[in-house]
Amino acid sequence: MNCISPPELSDRQLLEFLDGEAEPETTHHLGICQYCRNKADALARLQSGLTARLYRITCPSPSELGEYYLRVLPSPQMLVIAQHVRACPHCEGEVAQLEGYLSNLTLQPSSLEKIKVLVAQLISRGGSDQESGAPSMTPTLAGLRGEEEEPFIYKADHIQIIIEVQDVVDQPGKRGLLGLVTGLESDRFVIQVHQDRQLITTTSIDEIGNFLISPLSPGHYDLTLLGPGKEIHIQSFIV
Amino acid sequence: MTDVVDLQHLTVVELAKRCAQETELFFQHLAQDSKYCFELFRRAIRDADQFAWEMIYAQYKSLVTGWVKNSPAFEASGEQVEYFVNGAFGKIAGILTMEKFSGFAEIGSLLRYLKMCVHSVIVDHNRLADQVRLYPLEDALKEASTDPTLESQTMERAYRQAFWDLVSGRLHDEKERLVMQGLFILALKPRELYERSQHKFNDVDEIYRVKQNILARLGRDPDFRKLFGQDD
Numbered sequence: 001m002n003c004i005s006p007p008e009l010s011d012r013q014l015l016e017f018l019d020g021e022a023e024p025e026t027t028h029h030l031g032i033c034q035y036c037r038n039k040a041d042a043l044a045r046l047q048s049g050l051t052a053r054l055y056r057i058t059c060p061s062p063s064e065l066g067e068y069y070l071r072v073l074p075s076p077q078m079l080v081i082a083q084h085v086r087a088c089p090h091c092e093g094e095v096a097q098l099e100g101y102l103s104n105l106t107l108q109p110s111s112l113e114k115i116k117v118l119v120a121q122l123i124s125r126g127g128s129d130q131e132s133g134a135p136s137m138t139p140t141l142a143g144l145r146g147e148e149e150e151p152f153i154y155k156a157d158h159i160q161i162i163i164e165v166q167d168v169v170d171q172p173g174k175r176g177l178l179g180l181v182t183g184l185e186s187d188r189f190v191i192q193v194h195q196d197r198q199l200i201t202t203t204s205i206d207e208i209g210n211f212l213i214s215p216l217s218p219g220h221y222d223l224t225l226l227g228p229g230k231e232i233h234i235q236s237f238i239v
Numbered sequence: 240m241t242d243v244v245d246l247q248h249l250t251v252v253e254l255a256k257r258c259a260q261e262t263e264l265f266f267q268h269l270a271q272d273s274k275y276c277f278e279l280f281r282r283a284i285r286d287a288d289q290f291a292w293e294m295i296y297a298q299y300k301s302l303v304t305g306w307v308k309n310s311p312a313f314e315a316s317g318e319q320v321e322y323f324v325n326g327a328f329g330k331i332a333g334i335l336t337m338e339k340f341s342g343f344a345e346i347g348s349l350l351r352y353l354k355m356c357v358h359s360v361i362v363d364h365n366r367l368a369d370q371v372r373l374y375p376l377e378d379a380l381k382e383a384s385t386d387p388t389l390e391s392q393t394m395e396r397a398y399r400q401a402f403w404d405l406v407s408g409r410l411h412d413e414k415e416r417l418v419m420q421g422l423f424i425l426a427l428k429p430r431e432l433y434e435r436s437q438h439k440f441n442d443v444d445e446i447y448r449v450k451q452n453i454l455a456r457l458g459r460d461p462d463f464r465k466l467f468g469q470d471d
Contacts, residue, residue, distance in 0.1 A: 052374040062359035
């Protein structure tokens, strides 16, 4: 194939066309000439491929820009980033946005956000807690399935959470969590199970504080009890 | 001195309790002492104390949640609030060293740093999304670039760095580096680049000539073609 209307367009003309800066004659030529259009397409692929691979590769990370703005970096690094920000409209914009964002350091959570967040502590692993007199779970939760382990007992403020991990008989390799929560002021609590920041399941805690989560694969999970005005976290629970 | 000794003898749980009490006083606009919260951060950083970080998370989660929602960059992200809340705490735990911490005199400046971390995780997310949306890689490489696993993200970054190392090694002078930086790294148009660096170039025509030379040279380079995937 050859150019339909020689002379064929130069690379310069094609680049201007791709930048939206072409003369009308160039645009017209590309409308009628497949040969030159193919050349333009090849240049477009090369350009877009370069940009896709290199876009902002030399820009400091947002946290580096943030530390630059807060002046917590060593002087040599401050200088390098300052030079970059002067030359880069993207980083200049991000720093300006950060400046506006930090200018209002609201330290008062909104009334909507005022939830008491607690991290539960593992206080024992046994049939009952001698100090609090909390009942053993075994007769209460009759879901005795397969092999039992000693329950985990967590505490957050006056709230106690007892969790047993058991095999699920009809699903080999899977495990279930039988739980009992005491000290909650409301029966409107749910428990969420996360793994690697992904929500696995959510289940309700019944009116007497029981919950059942099944089946789970063995692994580490984060459990969160959510309810009116309160959030209790059990982190890195091993199933 | 007595105060310093007292702080040292407090456990993380005790510090967290006092921090929560003093913070509540602050919210009620009453006199309060922020040293317990400050010491909680210090323990977390100095001792890489995961439990202290969990206490900090519990203490400041509601505050950080509000900051995420009020971030100008949040709405464009399309992500859940909790994703960035967790990301912000992960970020501060990862980058706040004792050396940096020694530059903070009080809890206010520390919380400002935490708010900066909120901004940075959202902007980081948006930068990646912008790149994928505006300048997508060809299909063969797209799967790696959008795969969220750490391993593939690391590989993708390594590929991009290797690509940049090769390209920058093929540039001849400062003008070519400016053109590459301006047109392909910052994605400016030639006219925009000229407006930002008029003292370096005679006119827009010169920028186009330099760009043309770079593209022609790279197009003939066998190593570039191979890494670019043109010779598959």
